[in-house]
Amino acid sequence: MEVFGLLAGGFATALQPINIAFLFVGVTLGLVIGVLPGLGGTSGVAILLPISVVIARGDIAGADTTTAVILLAGIYWGALFGGVITSILFNIPGEPWSVVLLFDGFPLAKRKGKPGLALTSSFLASFVGAFIATVLFTLFAKEIADRALAFGPPELFAVFVLSFATLVGLGAESPLKALAMLAMGLLLAAIGFDTITGSQRLIPFAGSEFEPLRNIQINLLAGVGFVPVTIGLFGIGEILASAEEQGIGYMEKISAKLGFKDLLEALGALRKRWFLVVSNSLIGFLFGVLPGHGATAASFLGYGLARQYAKNKEDFGKGEISGIMGPQATADAAGVASLVPMVTLGVPGSPTSAVIMAGLFVWGLQPGPLLFTEHSTFVWGLIASIYLGHFLTFILCLLAVPLLASIMRVPYAIITPFIVVISIIGSYSLNNSMLDVAFTVIFGLVGYWLRKMKYPLAPLVVALVLGDSTERELRKTLIAGAGNPAFFFSSTLSTVVMILAAIVLILPLVGAVRGRLRRAGVAADDTD
């Protein structure tokens, strides 16, 4: 087949010493950027853009635009893997797409005392997800990207409804409390500048004469970022809550076994969940190809689906491995897939791929269908480097697991101030804005209080992350359909996804009603 010849050529390009060297630099930097909260893959790639220009220009012997794109994409792969490390070990998200890993990653590491297993499972799922996505990229990039174009507002809205449907009942001992948290999340998501009407929403201090207040108003236009909020809710909130519960001198009981046993256990877990990981990777790939929706939204859908497939739904949120592998496979597959529309259509699939695409423009390349024909070496070198980059990242991560896991054995009193410091630095480095730091501190206190009151945090985070996009697609659908609700079902695709969402919503209710009837029946039998 022609494609294998081209891919072989791509490997020949990517395996040149200079390209391998920059790939290694890229993924290593990406891992470090991923670990640090706040500084994300998107800004990491943006910071290295000037360097990539120098590389692409050919100032370094043997390097060219392919080397430059391999470096930038490598940062993305490293960050996709590395973001989870901080989520699992410290309960603060290293990257936007590792927010969902807070739900089960940290509980498995801390409450169940298995940080090595949590990390290894996540890396394994990342690798499988990325590998499946790269194979699809290699074989069907153009066809899938063309199909993805038909995905408009009604279809996207249906997918978001499905995401919400799969996540309903998350962490809910009390449905009303979950509903309250969901509403709070949606309300927070609504704050900011509304692009549909071009007006400001829920922003105080408009037109204030007092400069600090005016600055708050202006910065709120960008909305309430979910990363500073989750750093506060989970990271700071957890520290306050556990300091109170266990006292400062408390030490974790972390299992002593490290290394290969974790890998074997994770492989065993993967074998049991192969269907989940493979299907989530496929869904992640399809989601990632859609222009403008990257790994973050995909990771939530992946978590919701993992929970739907599971029989032990009540274990989710308490350290269930499916809650780590499911979203992680989806997120990594979506990350890889977000380069597909960039290469084939000239449309970025995610914020990070948008920055890589800016690089292409600045180096003098025109992203789009002509890349495949006019810059074949570039495209196939990039594709081959995705395989190599993920392999390299996977090995690096596995080697680091014992060391990373041992951090959990450090006395809590020593590690706590450190977590607080990186939380604050992390949220500041997002936009160099003190407002984000204020959000982290405020939501740290709010998170502590919510824990005490036994309110589930997950619904709030889900609503805050997905609320904006869901609302935007809903309103675009309503505009396009001139307010006619039938427009939600205007295509087969949107109708099918909507019906799926309805089934997912209704099934647990049916189950509950049947359970109640059965119990009533048993009770009736007893009275006989």
Add this chain to the structure above:
Amino acid sequence: MWRVTGKRFVTILGSVMLVATACGGGAAAPSPSASVAASPTAETMTQPTKPIEFVISTAPGGGSDIYARAMAGIIEKNKLSPQPVQPVNKEGGSGAVAFTYVYEKKADMHYIMITLNSFFTTIITQKLPYKATDFTPIANMALDPFFLWVNDDSPWKNAGDFVTAAKAGSISVAGTGSKQEDEALFRRIEDTMKTKAFTYIPQTSGATVAAALAGHQGGVNATVNNPSEGLPFYQGTNKKLRPLCAFTPESPKTGVYTGLATCASQGIPIDDYYIMRAIVAAPGLTPAQQAFWVDVFKKVYDSAEWKKFMDDNALNPDFRTGIDFRQFLTRYQQVHQDIATKFNWVQ
């Protein structure tokens, strides 16, 4: 154990910060002219004495971001500034965050900004407490024309067909944010040609606008994308879109769009509307400080790299500075003010 892990993390943190500063700040080599005056005050300073923030009002990867980074690259490569010029993204509020940020750096020559038409629309519709003309004008670097785009298989063969259809019923169109340049142009067409009101579906970026049309997303049948945004869907074997006409006084003379009819020649008399790709600085710079930046951007404009960039992206070369640029800003401010008033954009 703690010591090892702690040190490790501090090292990581430190090394990342080092990398960040090295990449951002260390890119331009220090030039001898950096040490002209010992410690000039804000007024007497005629050269930047610390790194310059090149503020961008869109997210990384957005339209202006690409232009700004291309210019920063040219400045760096040709050593046009004694201090490094660092692109800084201040997205949010359709530009309001960035504009306000630079506005409050009054009389500080270390803050320059790339602007497009949101510089007028956002300031007007959000009633911000300043005007576009309050900033120190530096230069216009290019004009990005608008084309009228339809799907390749559309029955409309020219602008006349499009207008006839638009008079018969509301056409669904896509564009970047609400009350921004794309909508401004569609509302002008609506107003000039007395068509039915367009159903305007706002998107998040220029690239997704073209994709929305290519996929007929939500029934979209036309856009006014820039030439560069439509290009990936126009070139190659898998053509999906085609331009009907250009909102320019003359047909393009070079590149893939050579010979494309003007909209005016096909009955839509709009030929004076572009996206400006212009540079402004913080308000209140002295004439000498302003002259420094005008000189830098003149050299950028004259560079071979910028010529190639304009060519690749089908931009109209258009360098304006001084009184000419000031008049241009005043005229565009009026154009947008009129549209905002007519369509009740300011509440």
